[in-house]
Amino acid sequence: MSTVQSVERAIALLEATARQPGRLVDLAARVDLPTSTAARLLDTLEGTNALRRAADGTYRIGPLVRGMGTTTDPGIDVVTAAEPHLNDLAAELDEAACLSIVVDHDTITIRQVDAPKPVQAEDWTGTRVPLHAGSTGFVVMATWPDDRINAFLAGDLPPFTDNTVTDPTELRERIRQARTERVIWTHAEYVVGLSSCAAAILDSRGHAIGALYTYGPSYRFPPAERADAIAELILARADRVSADLGHRPTPGAAT
Amino acid sequence: MSTVQSVERAIALLEATARQPGRLVDLAARVDLPTSTAARLLDTLEGTNALRRAADGTYRIGPLVRGMGTTTDPGIDVVTAAEPHLNDLAAELDEAACLSIVVDHDTITIRQVDAPKPVQAEDWTGTRVPLHAGSTGFVVMATWPDDRINAFLAGDLPPFTDNTVTDPTELRERIRQARTERVIWTHAEYVVGLSSCAAAILDSRGHAIGALYTYGPSYRFPPAERADAIAELILARADRVSADLGHRPTPGAAT
DNA sequence: AATGGATTCCCGCACAACGGGAACTCGTGA
DNA sequence: TCACGAGTTCCCGTTGTGCGGGAATCCATT
Numbered sequence: 001m002s003t004v005q006s007v008e009r010a011i012a013l014l015e016a017t018a019r020q021p022g023r024l025v026d027l028a029a030r031v032d033l034p035t036s037t038a039a040r041l042l043d044t045l046e047g048t049n050a051l052r053r054a055a056d057g058t059y060r061i062g063p064l065v066r067g068m069g070t071t072t073d074p075g076i077d078v079v080t081a082a083e084p085h086l087n088d089l090a091a092e093l094d095e096a097a098c099l100s101i102v103v104d105h106d107t108i109t110i111r112q113v114d115a116p117k118p119v120q121a122e123d124w125t126g127t128r129v130p131l132h133a134g135s136t137g138f139v140v141m142a143t144w145p146d147d148r149i150n151a152f153l154a155g156d157l158p159p160f161t162d163n164t165v166t167d168p169t170e171l172r173e174r175i176r177q178a179r180t181e182r183v184i185w186t187h188a189e190y191v192v193g194l195s196s197c198a199a200a201i202l203d204s205r206g207h208a209i210g211a212l213y214t215y216g217p218s219y220r221f222p223p224a225e226r227a228d229a230i231a232e233l234i235l236a237r238a239d240r241v242s243a244d245l246g247h248r249p250t251p252g253a254a255t
Numbered sequence: 256m257s258t259v260q261s262v263e264r265a266i267a268l269l270e271a272t273a274r275q276p277g278r279l280v281d282l283a284a285r286v287d288l289p290t291s292t293a294a295r296l297l298d299t300l301e302g303t304n305a306l307r308r309a310a311d312g313t314y315r316i317g318p319l320v321r322g323m324g325t326t327t328d329p330g331i332d333v334v335t336a337a338e339p340h341l342n343d344l345a346a347e348l349d350e351a352a353c354l355s356i357v358v359d360h361d362t363i364t365i366r367q368v369d370a371p372k373p374v375q376a377e378d379w380t381g382t383r384v385p386l387h388a389g390s391t392g393f394v395v396m397a398t399w400p401d402d403r404i405n406a407f408l409a410g411d412l413p414p415f416t417d418n419t420v421t422d423p424t425e426l427r428e429r430i431r432q433a434r435t436e437r438v439i440w441t442h443a444e445y446v447v448g449l450s451s452c453a454a455a456i457l458d459s460r461g462h463a464i465g466a467l468y469t470y471g472p473s474y475r476f477p478p479a480e481r482a483d484a485i486a487e488l489i490l491a492r493a494d495r496v497s498a499d500l501g502h503r504p505t506p507g508a509a510t
Numbered sequence: 511a512a513t514g515g516a517t518t519c520c521c522g523c524a525c526a527a528c529g530g531g532a533a534c535t536c537g538t539g540a
Numbered sequence: 541t542c543a544c545g546a547g548t549t550c551c552c553g554t555t556g557t558g559c560g561g562g563a564a565t566c567c568a569t570t
Contacts, residue, residue, distance in 0.1 A: 002550090004299045005526065006558065007265040011303040011319070018323035025516060034560050039517070044259040048266040057517080063500055064266070065323050068273035068316055103304060103319055257519090259558065261527065280547060289529050294548070312548080
């Protein structure tokens with residue numbers, strides 16, 4: 001499999017910019033390139049509208065990329081498949097319903113539908129959460145083979161709150177739990193005071209490509225029945241999205 | 256300004272894919288590249304998660320691009336996008352150039368650049384004008400679907416001057432006119448003695464989010480040629496702002 | 511004015527990207 | 541079952557293109 005160096009570097013710059021806008025030297029340092037090379041690539045990206053450079057020299061994501069991310073691809077992509085279910089879910093739960101997808105070692109929320117009731121909900125769209133720090137991450141990893149999990153757990157696992165699980169053994173335990181129950185609740189593991197509940201979305205090959213989840217202030221989900229009811233609804237919806245994507249659940253199979 | 260060929264080609268492929276998913280030969284043909292070259296670039300893009308290849312070989316936009324497009328970063332917003340054009344426009348017209356945005360059922364002027372010539376121009380910044388009473392309102396509504404227009408026209412439409420149009424039928428006529436011409440002149444419909452000319456600004460999803468306009472004492476715009484010339488310039492600038500925001504009116508050739 | 515950092519420009523070198531074509535895979539129809 | 545063609549992958553010789561060190565320039569800051 002051959003790859004084109006300059007394109008890889010350009011994409012790396014694009015991603016770095018998406019994560020955090022910055023200026024030439026800054027971005028060059030982040031992706032570890034000589035400034036003159038980075039300058040040339042950024043120049044090109046700017047020329048194609050993939051990036052924009054502000055008056056002060058700061059590069060940020062440009063209209064082209066934004067536009068592409070929003071294309072309404074008639075095909076069978078997650079977003080369109082999940083959209084109706086997000087709406088239904090938000091109504092059923094009377095809580096915000098979100099869709100996130102897996103990118104690298106994070107899940108990124110790409111769509112959020114707020115509860116019909118008047119709530120002052122924050123918009124989670126665009127947020128990247130590392131796999132070990134969110135409910136979505138657990139259900140995603142639950143579908144992975146063990147060695148892949150081990151490889152991931154061997155990496156850096158920064159804490160975000162006092163509740164963030166960073167101990168590999170404990171994480172493995174949570175993942176095992178997610179594997180059997182297929183839904184999981186997390187409490188204040190990424191942001192203090194917030195709980196969330198997620199279930200994975202699988203594509204036709206059985207790979208977890210994202211997750212459906214809801215979240216809200218922890219006090220709103222008292223342990224008992226309500227939490228379970230929510231979990232059940234989310235799982236049901238996630239399964240339907242998976243089915244819409246062509247996923248055929250294989251009874252008993254772990255992979 | 257130097258550019259990197261392979262990156263440009265890769266972005267072109269990315270854009271082509273965003274417009275319409277397709278397979279190798281198809282995409283290669285669309286951007287006019289030898290298949291082997293296109294294959295290599297697509298390979299790289301797939302490797303970086305910028306593209307995804309389905310089982311049947313179809314390439315579609317990948318999670319990376321989706322994620323980047325939805326970052327919380329406000330990025331390039333209307334104001335910064337419009338600023339330079341406001342300056343140019345004020346110079347070209349030798350009249351004040353303004354930017355207004357849509358809020359509820361009004362347009363609010365948020366920026367005004369006065370004509371270079373010494374004029375005693377009033378500053379319109381901060382003024383809310385109901386959609387039915389200003390040039391900006393007409394061009395904005397011109398982009399709406401009919402039922403939304405009807406819903407709005409069913410509401411309260413207070414007059415401000417003797418010239419304010421309040422009759423739904425007549426308003427519909429003006430809107431239709433704005434729809435075909437994409438620019439419109441109004442005369443004393445909000446303030447006696449003032450005329451103004453506006454064109455809409457569209458975001459990447461095609462929604463009208465504001466308008467570019469100019470205004471001045473009616474006696475300064477005698478019907479004939481000058482008014483048309485002004486309209487043309489405003490429309491051109493508004494289109495450029497829309498383009499800068501990612502609005503893609505009609506797919507053209509990409510370099 | 512002077513300093514230091516960021517950015518742009520320049521240019522020779524080397525190798526990465528190119529693209530023509532062969533080989534291969536896969537689906538289709540006879 | 542085989543032969544065919546469209547689509548895709550692989551290979552390899554050639555060259556043009558991207559590379560990156562460094563000088564020159566720009567731009568804040570003091």
